[in-house]
Amino acid sequence: MIERRPDYYTQFRCLGGVCPDTCCRDWSVAPDEAALADYAAAPSPLRGRIAQNLVTDEDGDVCFRLDGRGLCALLTPDSLCAIQRDWGEAHLCAHCAAYPRFTEEYGCLTETALAVSCPEAARLLLEAPSFTLAETDDGRDDPPFDGVEPNLLAGLECSRARILALLDEGAGTIWEKLRTVLPHALDLEGCIGMGEYDRMVSVPLPPPLEPDPSRRQGPAVRLLNLLAGLDPLRPEWPELLKERAKQLSALSQADYLRLRADYERANPRWERQLTNLVCYLVFRHWHKTVNDDAVYGRAAFICAACTALYHLSLFQPGEEAVLWTRFSREVEHDENNLDELIWALSDPDAWPPAGLL
Numbered sequence: 191m192i193e194r195r196p197d198y199y200t201q202f203r204c205l206g207g208v209c210p211d212t213c214c215r216d217w218s219v220a221p222d223e224a225a226l227a228d229y230a231a232a233p234s235p236l237r238g239r240i241a242q243n244l245v246t247d248e249d250g251d252v253c254f255r256l257d258g259r260g261l262c263a264l265l266t267p268d269s270l271c272a273i274q275r276d277w278g279e280a281h282l283c284a285h286c287a288a289y290p291r292f293t294e295e296y297g298c299l300t301e302t303a304l305a306v307s308c309p310e311a312a313r314l315l316l317e318a319p320s321f322t323l324a325e326t327d328d329g330r331d332d333p334p335f336d337g338v339e340p341n342l343l344a345g346l347e348c349s350r351a352r353i354l355a356l357l358d359e360g361a362g363t364i365w366e367k368l369r370t371v372l373p374h375a376l377d378l379e380g381c382i383g384m385g386e387y388d389r390m391v392s393v394p395l396p397p398p399l400e401p402d403p404s405r406r407q408g409p410a411v412r413l414l415n416l417l418a419g420l421d422p423l424r425p426e427w428p429e430l431l432k433e434r435a436k437q438l439s440a441l442s443q444a445d446y447l448r449l450r451a452d453y454e455r456a457n458p459r460w461e462r463q464l465t466n467l468v469c470y471l472v473f474r475h476w477h478k479t480v481n482d483d484a485v486y487g488r489a490a491f492i493c494a495a496c497t498a499l500y501h502l503s504l505f506q507p508g509e510e511a512v513l514w515t516r517f518s519r520e521v522e523h524d525e526n527n528l529d530e531l532i533w534a535l536s537d538p539d540a541w542p543p544a545g546l547l
């Protein structure tokens with residue numbers, strides 16, 4: 191079996207009490223059965239505090255209670271987890287112990303990413319000199335899980351490796367590369383639709399789509415408004431998106447191009463940062479196509495994320511990691527929002543590929 195993860199993975203250390211946006215906010219965490227059983231043996235007074243702060247949600251799951259500010263009720267005034275501080279890390283539930291590590295298993299392949307919804311994971315990705323994967327192979331020839339089509343997974347492996355190489359080392363701007371990825375994904379989806387998985391490994395990369403000649407901000411405005419229409423985790427997020435869409439719309443073409451030029455001049459690493467983000471999204475989402483065949487929708491989602499976050503960064507230079515974190519919490523971690531976005535962007539007539547970039 192092959193195991194893969196980004197090479198900066200081992201550098202991750204939780205920021206604990208100094209985290210600028212703790213993961214112990216807004217999310218209902220449902221402890222696993224083993225953790226719930228463990229809590230019965232917690233030392234006092236922690237045992238009573240845990241028991242008082244476990245509630246049953248509308249789906250019938252037992253979760254940690256969130257207070258009026260959306261913070262986990264077990265968070266201490268110094269922003270530490272009471273279970274970890276007073277009893278030890280070994281007693282965290284599986285979900286809290288793993289975050290921000292997310293593992294996808296395919297039987298023959300296990301991949302772990304650090305979700306950029308965590309500010310420290312976002313910082314590591316932002317500052318990485320390149321997006322490089324570390325891989326180990328135990329030599330065992332495990333088959334894919336039942337339900338995973340082996341040839342589809344092999345086609346996704348091959349296409350993703352080609353795309354990551356193009357993004358990370360290929361010639362051209364990030365926008366030109368993404369204008370290659372989108373039509374390539376459409377070709378791949380054609381192979382998948384015909385059941386011709388073997389052909390995926392030999393589909394050549396097409397030339398980049400022609401850019402939108404107007405070089406205007408209209409498509410980005412439309413994308414920001416699409417994101418603003420998703421179900422928010424925090425109300426500030428759609429407010430920010432609508433405000434930025436309004437500000438972008440109000441710019442003349444000359445001012446829009448000047449804003450971009452000023453941003454790119456002030457942040458010479460902007461293209462590397464965006465490339466790292468795109469590679470992370472491709473790494474994390476591409477193979478999930480085994481569940482629904484929607485490889486073009488995923489490519490479109492990745493391009494849309496890149497375009498939206500680039501345009502948000504124009505107004506908040508230096509706050510790229512903050513914006514990535516917020517986007518990830520609102521979209522990547524909300525299955526309904528992610529599915530809705532992939533579904534909406536899957537229609538090339540409603541969202542022409544060149545307009546996503």
Ligand code: SF4
Nearest residue numbers: 204205209213308310
């Ligand atoms: S968001 Fe990341 S750095 Fe912050 S508390 Fe959670 S795991 Fe630690």
